[in-house]
Amino acid sequence: MPFGPEPLGLVYFAGTKFLGYTAAAFYIKRRIPESCASPWLIGGVRTAIGLCAGMGAVYTANHLHIPKSEFGWYALLAPIRICEWLILLGLFFRNPTWDWPRSVKLAALGAIWSYALDIPAIMAVFVIPGGAWIC
Secondary structure (H helix, E strand, C coil): CCEEECHHHHHHHHHHHHHHHHHHHHHHHHHCCCCCCCHHHHHHHHHHHHHHHHHHHHHHHHHCCCCCCCHHHHHHHHHHHHHHHHHHHHHHCCCCCCCHHHHHHHHHHHHHHHHHHHHHHHHHHHHCCCCEEEC
């Protein structure tokens, strides 16, 4: 059955991710309190990083003929998401005593959180009116 996103679908998807990433920023700030950035700013930046990287992942998946509903798509996203979280941690939480094992652990937890947020974000696109068209 053919379907596609509407412009509001992207807003629903990004809004859900933004709220989830902001919640993650509150969690990380409790673990690494040295950052003076607002969790709302961190959530917004993480959402922007994810949207840009997601567009690149879609482009790559299309060229590699990886269906976006298959295991291959989510396997492709795993290293991308870990890198996205490492970039975010580097931007907002890097200090002179950068702890790589701790950062990699937080990035892996962040990647798992990104996967968990996919469920309500995708549901929002298809449940809220104006999010997607279906034939």
